[in-house]
Amino acid sequence: MIIIGELINASRKAIGTAIEAGDADSIKKVATDQTEAGANYIDVNAGIFVGKEPEYLKWLVQNVQDVTDVPCAIDSPDPRAIEAALEVHKGTPMINSISLEKDRYDNLMPVVAGTDYKVIALCMSDDGMPETVDDRMKIADKLVNSLIQNNVKVENIFVDPLVQPMSVNNSFGVEFVNTIEKIVETFPGIHTACGLSNISYGLPARKFMNQTFMVMAISKGLDGAIMNPLDKKMIANIIAAEALTGKDNFCMNYLKAFRAGKFEM
Amino acid sequence: MIIIGELINASRKAIGTAIEAGDADSIKKVATDQTEAGANYIDVNAGIFVGKEPEYLKWLVQNVQDVTDVPCAIDSPDPRAIEAALEVHKGTPMINSISLEKDRYDNLMPVVAGTDYKVIALCMSDDGMPETVDDRMKIADKLVNSLIQNNVKVENIFVDPLVQPMSVNNSFGVEFVNTIEKIVETFPGIHTACGLSNISYGLPARKFMNQTFMVMAISKGLDGAIMNPLDKKMIANIIAAEALTGKDNFCMNYLKAFRAGKFEM
Numbered sequence: 001m002i003i004i005g006e007l008i009n010a011s012r013k014a015i016g017t018a019i020e021a022g023d024a025d026s027i028k029k030v031a032t033d034q035t036e037a038g039a040n041y042i043d044v045n046a047g048i049f050v051g052k053e054p055e056y057l058k059w060l061v062q063n064v065q066d067v068t069d070v071p072c073a074i075d076s077p078d079p080r081a082i083e084a085a086l087e088v089h090k091g092t093p094m095i096n097s098i099s100l101e102k103d104r105y106d107n108l109m110p111v112v113a114g115t116d117y118k119v120i121a122l123c124m125s126d127d128g129m130p131e132t133v134d135d136r137m138k139i140a141d142k143l144v145n146s147l148i149q150n151n152v153k154v155e156n157i158f159v160d161p162l163v164q165p166m167s168v169n170n171s172f173g174v175e176f177v178n179t180i181e182k183i184v185e186t187f188p189g190i191h192t193a194c195g196l197s198n199i200s201y202g203l204p205a206r207k208f209m210n211q212t213f214m215v216m217a218i219s220k221g222l223d224g225a226i227m228n229p230l231d232k233k234m235i236a237n238i239i240a241a242e243a244l245t246g247k248d249n250f251c252m253n254y255l256k257a258f259r260a261g262k263f264e265m
Numbered sequence: 266m267i268i269i270g271e272l273i274n275a276s277r278k279a280i281g282t283a284i285e286a287g288d289a290d291s292i293k294k295v296a297t298d299q300t301e302a303g304a305n306y307i308d309v310n311a312g313i314f315v316g317k318e319p320e321y322l323k324w325l326v327q328n329v330q331d332v333t334d335v336p337c338a339i340d341s342p343d344p345r346a347i348e349a350a351l352e353v354h355k356g357t358p359m360i361n362s363i364s365l366e367k368d369r370y371d372n373l374m375p376v377v378a379g380t381d382y383k384v385i386a387l388c389m390s391d392d393g394m395p396e397t398v399d400d401r402m403k404i405a406d407k408l409v410n411s412l413i414q415n416n417v418k419v420e421n422i423f424v425d426p427l428v429q430p431m432s433v434n435n436s437f438g439v440e441f442v443n444t445i446e447k448i449v450e451t452f453p454g455i456h457t458a459c460g461l462s463n464i465s466y467g468l469p470a471r472k473f474m475n476q477t478f479m480v481m482a483i484s485k486g487l488d489g490a491i492m493n494p495l496d497k498k499m500i501a502n503i504i505a506a507e508a509l510t511g512k513d514n515f516c517m518n519y520l521k522a523f524r525a526g527k528f529e530m
Binding site: 166 | 435442464468470474485502510511514516519528
């Protein structure tokens with residue numbers, strides 16, 4: 001599982017405050033904590049600061065990379081903010097995210113075309129939110145094929161089928177995981193990644209539902225997640241699900257996690 | 266999910282002792298507890314008592330049905346023991362289980378032929394333990410078709426694909442859940458049921474792995490389980506997984522479970 005640590009997001013109060021105050025130590029701590037918990041990418045988002053996003057995103061990347069070798073997932077729809085962040089980023093970043101919405105597509109395709117960047121391709125278009133597997137696959141087909149035509153390698157693409165809340169329609173869980181299965185079948189070598197927590201929006205016991213949904217998505221082929229790596233129960237679920245789907249030779253990772261106390265919750 | 270409560274099994278020390286001592290109250294309490302926890306069938310097994318199995322199995326059925334309206338899953342390979350239990354059983358029982366092993370098949374087919382009994386059809390033959398989806402489907406095809414030819418309705422059959430331990434081969438989880446998917450596709454209207462705990466044999470944190478495996482199996486179509494209904498975490502996982510697979514209209518059962526405190530663990 002490729003874990004994209006989601007905590008350095010300005011819409012979280014502590015992070016927004018730290019950014020405005022220039023409090024680099026707080027940012028560094030969150031970067032270090034997520035890295036130690038197993039994050040493969042550190043998402044950085046300064047989207048709430050209109051006008052200052054490029055400057056702040058650059059500052060976030062610098063501070064994160066001061067304390068970790070893990071690359072960033074640069075989380076913005078604004079090509080100027082992304083370019084500012086890329087000026088200082090070391091290693092190969094992830095871009096979060098291109099979509100089929102016209103403005104976002106037109107702005108971000110030139111940024112990622114011909115690069116080795118990892119690219120999250122979100123199943124959104126100007127026609128509204130996709131609901132069924134077919135809705136999602138139509139968008140995914142166009143996005144993936146356009147990315148490939150623009151010289152982005154299939155193995156660098158992470159399709160995000162877009163989770164919608166179960167409280168709105170109880171088929172949304174099934175439609176989502178079946179899209180994961182279909183994407184993995186349709187585009188050999190591709191990755192999938194998403195934030196799962198939207199599934200439980202409007203319902204109680206959200207963490208429990210999110211963990212259960214993660215297991216289902218992994219069993220259908222999900223191999224990336226935008227998530228809180230400090231959520232120990234979620235990490236334990238991922239480790240067990242990956243063993244059960246045959247991705248953990250001799251259950252070595254599962255056994256190592258057990259010895260490290262990761263199932264004591 | 267059709268829950269077959271597994272606790273009244275003579276191989277469990279407390280139950281074996283209660284049977285030998287004629288301690289009906291202990292048996293009745295375990296039957297009541299499982300019923301209150303949501304069991305749809307109460308499994309009864311007196312298999313360790315060679316020679317006395319028919320007498321004891323009959324006694325178990327009588328005592329269980331003294332306190333609950335839930336039918337029994339009569340758990341024996343011995344047609345005499347099953348017949349003895351059937352003499353006193355009220356309602357429609359489940360027979361656990363027929364298989365393709367010659368003795369068991371020859372003994373049990375006459376017992377279930379032409380009846381409305383629910384029948385667990387275990388994917389075992391005299392050729393050894395099945396490992397792959399194909400191994401299991403070969404046995405399932407023969408068993409299901411034979412049962413149908415013997416006038417057992419498809420909707421009364423519960424195929425058990427036989428869980429094998431992950432510690433032996435890390436593909437065993439995938440082969441099992443993919444068999445579930447294939448059975449549900451191949452025989453419309455059929456059920457599946459199994460004991461899952463064998464998956465974690467030889468590994469630590471077994472309960473956690475079993476719960477995770479249950480979620481994966483439900484996402485592939487499992488709709489029956491031979492399990493401990495008093496395991497609250499397992500029940501919570503089942504309720505969340507059934508909501509997420511779209512089997513719980515408006516998440517009503519999930520919400521009811523939340524209000525009853527079933528996610529407080």
